[in-house]
Structure formats: structure tokens, C-alpha cells
Amino acid sequence: MARTIAEIKKQATDIFMEDENIRTAYELTEGNTFEQEFSSVSFESILFYIVAFITWVLETIFDTHKTDVIAAISEMKPHTERWYANMAKLYQHGFALLPESDKYDNTGKTDDEIAASLVVKYSAVVKQIDTYGHITLRIKTATDTGEDLGPLSEEQLNGVREYFNRVGDAGVALSIDSLPPDSLKMKWTVYYDPLILNGQGNRLDGSAENVIATAIKAYLKQLPFNGTFVLQYVTDAVQAVDGVVICQIDTASSKYGDFEFSNIDTKIVPDSGYLRFAEDTDLTITYIPQSPIK
Amino acid sequence: MPVIKTRSRQNILDIAIQEQGDVSAAFDLALSNGFSLTDDPNIGTEVQTASAKNKEIVKFFNTELKNPASRDGVIINKGVGYWRVGIDFKVS
16 A cells, blocks of 8 residues: 655655754754754755655555556456456457457457457346256346447347357356346435526526436446446435535336336346436426525 | 646646645546546646545635646747857857
């Protein structure tokens, strides 16, 4: 763990102050700290700060490097769920695998061609046990449609399935899918400050419109793939919007596939891996003016 | 997360001081925005910043409307047409 800039500087200045030759040259009083003898804008203090900053950068880089190496090692280990999730993202659509290998031959291909062939942008692996005790690894996948997440095409999905037939461990039952987002329906009551927002959720200064809906949709977008949707956290995100005094979720329900909408109690992991409002009317907000309370 | 645009001759360290009040924020800033610490972003590059570490300093830069810009971007031309007597015009 990298030391802070202040810690590094203190260690350096302590050694500096302990040196007898320096004390004599600078006419320093023994026992005084560096800060007692030198101004914080003195040449010496700034010089120590610069050295401490450089050391801190180096230590932080080492920390990041260590984290990267640990992540690389843990992802390389076969037979883990994370390995499957990682391998899904390495699938290249339209490319043949090297014989007896899980690698692609990318010689002669441009970076753009390779980037375009990596169609699986998001993946998550869930272990499922059916009523007979059979274990299946379910691999959820999604691609990037430019603005948002979206399901893979049938052709791409078939490619991913064939790819896992060849690279996956023998004997592991896989179920690979890429579904449209789970639908979400929410009803909110928002008490807003009438000096900042109006009754439609638009800012009075005209700089933004429908800020509450924008905040909720932005929260859904920044959720990690297959991340847990927590009602409390989305409330926190709306509460942080300028002009919101109090907010509460009246109802929240979600559905996937052909099932009916069911109520969300505290939190939910979306079946497809991500949640969206299917229609704009699925999000209704009641606005009530309210002066700030605290 | 506030998003700001870099100004002329500003680097990541300047943005860290200006927006978060502490140069030690530069590393997180670079990492979250996909820059290297030593990158020289173009003018108007959007940088996503986080909450202030030292509010006093952030306040100073906001109220004084000053922007630190420490990147070396000044080109000092050399030659007879640019040298000035008494400064860098030397006759030996």
C-alpha cells in the first residue's frame, strides 16, 4: 500500500533534521521539527514535496501493477466462473480458432477488425442447480449497441455456443443466452424545491429537462452487468439531484421473458443482466412542491 | 460526477489541484478517465472528476476564477530575430 505524500515527506524531513551537519549548516535547533524551522513555501519544503510526490507516484504505480497482476493471475485460472465470463468476452465473431487451441490467429488483421469481431462486451456466469440436482453454468452475455447494452444476434449467439463447445471444459453443462433487458416499472413521488425545479422535473434555469428520470436512467446504465439493482441506492441517486427535497419509490416491479411483472422487494438481480424501462410510460413521477427542510 | 473541460496548457495534475484540491487525486483522475499521468490532454478534453479532497483550495480556484496551467507549452524561438540584447543576445 502506497504511503501518502505527507508520510513520505515527513520521513524524508525527519532524516534531514536528524543530520548533524545539516543542523550546523542551517543553524537549526535540535529537537525542532522541519515545519518549525522551514516555511511551507520555502525552497527546501517545496523540494521535499516534489521528491515525495515522485515517490508517491512510483509507489502508486507499483500498487496498480500489483492489482493488475493479481487480477491477471486469478482470471487465468481455468475452471472458475470468472474464467468462463472472461473467455466469453474473447470470442471473435467470424474468426476461426487455431486447431486444438482456444486462441485466434490474428496475424494480418487490423486492430479495428479485431475490435469489431469482439461482439461479447458484457458477460456474467451464474451457477444454476435444477430440481434434479444437475448443475448448469448459465452464461449471460450482452453486446454494446453504441448507446446502450443490447442482446447478441442469433447468429452471434450460435457462434458463442460453438466456441464454448470447443474451448470449454468437457463435462460442464453450459447454457448460453443473450436476452433483451428485463423490463422495469416504477412509480415515484418526488418533493421538489420550487425555486430550482418545476412540476415536470425541468430545471427552472432551463439547463436540463426531466432531471429525475434522467438520473434514474443514468443509474440503471451505470450498474455493472448482472449487478444487483438496489432500491435504496437508486433513491440515493435521485436524492443527490439538485432540487430534490425528499423522494420515495411508491412501487417498483420488474419482469423478464413472458412472465408477469412482479414486485421488487429491496433488491433484485436482473435475469438478463440489465434492467431498462421498456416504455417511457413505465416510469411515472408525481411531483409535489416542498420547501427545503434541512 | 462533475465533468469539466481542460483549458489551454492544463495537464492532469492541474485538474487535480483545481477540482479536488490535492495533487494526490491526479492518479485516480488519470485512471478513471483513461489517461496516463504524464499525458498532455488537448484543450477541451472532458475529464470526469470526483468530490474535493481539500475544499479550501477548490474554493480558492473557483472564486478567484483562476486555472492552474503548468504544462510547458511556450515555445521560445531562437535566432537573431528573437534574441534580445541584455537577455539572451550574447556576443562572444
